[in-house]
Amino acid sequence: MLRLRDVKAYYETPRAIVKAVDGVTLEVRDNEVLGIAGESGCGKSTLLRVLYDSIDPPLKLIAGNVEAEMKNGDGKTISIGPGEIRKHWWRYISYIPQGSMSVLNPVVRIEKQFFDAISKKHQATDKQQVRDRIASYLKELKLPVAVLHSYPHQLSGGMRQRILVALGTFLHPQIVLADEPTTALDVVIQKSILLLLAQLQEQMRNSLVIVSHDIGVHYQIAHRIGIMYNGKLVEIGPTETVFRDPLHPYTQMLIQSLPHVGDHKRREGIRGRPPSLIDPPPGCRFAARCPFVMDLCREKMPSPLEVAPDHFVACYLHRESIQTRKGLG
């Protein structure tokens, strides 16, 4: 399990401070697929870097608390914080990056890259044994064993991405983070990669955090979905509930704006653009584009409220519904 409490992670450059993640509270639970959706520049990749404990300058953890609970070899649960998590990369937590072409070393064969990443974390000292296990694992993922002796450029984009999935899940980590794992791929291959990730999660019963701008992807495989906007998590809840009954105006407009095959209804995009992360407004970040904006929205950022079971939203529109419900109860 991974817990973030009011985390602020900023990029500090000499010219400006970019508040990419600005007060996010989030829990990655055991045995779940958590989807993080949002437009480019909303801080979702930075959030993943915080989760992965890959906080290197200019990115700085300004405030908040990151806590990971992991089971060690004896089955005991120990809890670790930032700076510690990175010691358990690959074994406890792994990361599947976007852009498989620029991630794999172009002049090193795939097998060597597997060894470089894994052998240090792997107890087995027998090289042949590790080699056999890699080969059998690739077979499990329906990859031809011949890819181990190939260079990355000899493989198609879909295969490279499968190799990254294989690499990230080989040691059965308790948490797998995937950053836009299918962005550059075609829909047919995208589907096969997503189904592979979902299937591996079901087998290993671990946590999979998947970041994507495409909310259709989340609908297909995520159990819970979190919507980020301008450095803030504005809504999080079970995927079915969020799609059926989106609470934040941004989520509502985002879902409504997407056309579907078989439906010629006129769609409207969201007007305007998100505010700058360097100098964000004091109130709700979506206020300038929101059709339901109130005075209060511009003054103070609303904090997340549990409106329905496990369904949180940071919006003043839903404060009243809570109060009336409490009054009735």
Add this chain to the structure above:
Amino acid sequence: MNDLLLEIREVTKVFRIGSLLFGTELLAVDHVNLSLDKRKPSILSIVGESGSGKTTLAKTILKLHEPTSGDVLLEGRSVFGRHTGEDTLAYYRAVQPIFQNPFETFSARKHIDSYLYDTAVNLKVAKNRKEAKDIIADALSSVGLDINRVAGKYPNQFSGGELQRVSVARGLIPRPKLIVADEPVSMIDASLRTNIVNMFLSLKEKCDVSFIYITHDLSTAYYVSDYVAIMYRGNVVEYGASDHILTDPIHPYTKQLLDSVPTGGKKWERNLKPPDIELQEYQNKACKFANRCPFVQPVCRLHRPPRVQIPGEREVLCFKPVDYRLDQPTLSQQPGAKYQPTGGNNGSLL
């Protein structure tokens, strides 16, 4: 055929990979026939995965590539072959491009309006910058931008959606008849995408511009287009009215594509055949989809599938609709056979 704005006739493009002696040939576009009607502006979507040849086809239409064989005709006149400078100028006044990545379209070191002035002057739409200003203001206002918002600004002062609007405005300056848009929304955020495709729809209505919209995104293709061509490994496998094709696909590949779109509707069944090595598919002279097709029959691996006309404005490159029979009397069964649009009077395609 005089009522065609654009006619793509048996266009084939072969690329050589590797050296002259040991290289292989890659059939990027394979005997493609498409056309656009002149009488009424329409949007034709070319949908396919990366590597399906859709960008090569777009570049051929834009005269950036010459086809290995076949021809592109604009209002009945061949685009290639001997041309005077004036012919080229007339061509670029009629056909304008929009490119994929708006951040790469514009140089970071040039004022963004300089591109607009250059286009107006180079295409001789305006004699000088003063005259150009009104035309530019007009083009910008039809994409919902104000000239003062754009004047003297650099690309980093705009969002991707706004830059793509400027890109469209630049294309509109010579009042073209056709805009070829190569993946115009793939680099744009989801919340702004709909604004761009809505703009295409309104430009089609207001400015009488036809579009060739190249995309891998079936949902926006369905949303904007009148006609759709589905490409796979250089072949157009299914072509016709978008309503028919995307709600009732005939070609197995179109079906697979539609099933793979991650939408908020039906959830996926959890099995899928991963695709084969790509190069072999390009070189395959028979059906290129055969290795991935759930309905494959031996004949599919041996012969080029026929182009089958289906009632209701569409054609499919597949053996399945003709019960896998080889002797189907289709005009364009052999590659190189001259394609004839099926008559002007009886429900012709486009």
